[in-house]
Amino acid sequence: AQSVTQLGSHVSVSEGALVLLRCNYSSSVPPYLFWYVQYPNQGLQLLLKYTSAATLVKGINGFEAEFKKSETSFHLTKPSAHMSDAAEYFCAVTISGGSYIPTFGRGTSLIVHP
Amino acid sequence: DTAVSQTPKYLVTQMGNDKSIKCEQNLGHDTMYWYKQDSKKFLKIMFSYNNKELIINETVPNRFSPKSPDKAHLNLHINSLELGDSAVYFCASSQRQGYEQYFGPGTRLTVT
Numbered sequence: 001a002q003s004v005t006q007l008g009s010h011v012s013v014s015e016g017a018l019v020l021l022r023c024n025y026s027s028s029v030p031p032y033l034f035w036y037v038q039y040p041n042q043g044l045q046l047l048l049k050y051t052s053a054a055t056l057v058k059g060i061n062g063f064e065a066e067f068k069k070s071e072t073s074f075h076l077t078k079p080s081a082h083m084s085d086a087a088e089y090f091c092a093v094t095i096s097g098g099s100y101i102p103t104f105g106r107g108t109s110l111i112v113h114p
Numbered sequence: 115d116t117a118v119s120q121t122p123k124y125l126v127t128q129m130g131n132d133k134s135i136k137c138e139q140n141l142g143h144d145t146m147y148w149y150k151q152d153s154k155k156f157l158k159i160m161f162s163y164n165n166k167e168l169i170i171n172e173t174v175p176n177r178f179s180p181k182s183p184d185k186a187h188l189n190l191h192i193n194s195l196e197l198g199d200s201a202v203y204f205c206a207s208s209q210r211q212g213y214e215q216y217f218g219p220g221t222r223l224t225v226t
Contacts, residue, residue: 103159
């Protein structure tokens with residue numbers, strides 16, 4: 001069965017600083033990987049996805065993530081944080097050609113200081 | 115012109131009652147899901163339907179019963195509500211199984 005680990009339940013950065021949110025997965029077959037963002041009192045919104053094409057994936061709002069098979073990682077980055085990036089971020093995995101049960105990480109709360 | 119909509123947005127009820135949450139998607143997707151998000155933001159899949167067929171049924175009390183009358187709708191009925199059922203319930207849809215999901219705004223259920 002697949003699993004997702006997000007390191008750090010909270011990440012705090014200053015406005016303008018680099019954002020790095022970590023996600024590691026385990027899967028015995030090639031995965032589909034996703035990052036979602038959840039703003040307060042809203043549903044989740046897709047930021048970006050990896051589905052076995054380019055390993056560096058660009059998403060909305062200036063975010064990107066790199067799929068590294070050797071490290072089983074799919075970390076999310078943004079060069080310069082904005083106050084509006086403060087939200088909860090979820091990494092998720094489904095297995096291509098498998099049972100397709102989506103598995104979500106426990107989420108990372110991004111705090112942006114002025 | 116909401117892609118995935120849920121009703122109601124808030125639901126406050128007493129223990130032992132029965133309630134339903136409705137979900138509709140206008141994206142033409144084949145697959146729909148129900149999730150439960152607890153107070154610590156942990157998101158747990160409950161059910162998934164593909165073309166009106168139940169394909170995922172995780173460990174959920176049988177007081178919870180999903181129903182999909184057609185591809186665009188997935189409802190969740192909960193019998194004999196308990197305090198532990200208090201959570202935010204999200205509906206989502208995807209074009210196909212395993213693809214990216216589009217989430218509704220959530221239904222905050224409070225059981226007193």
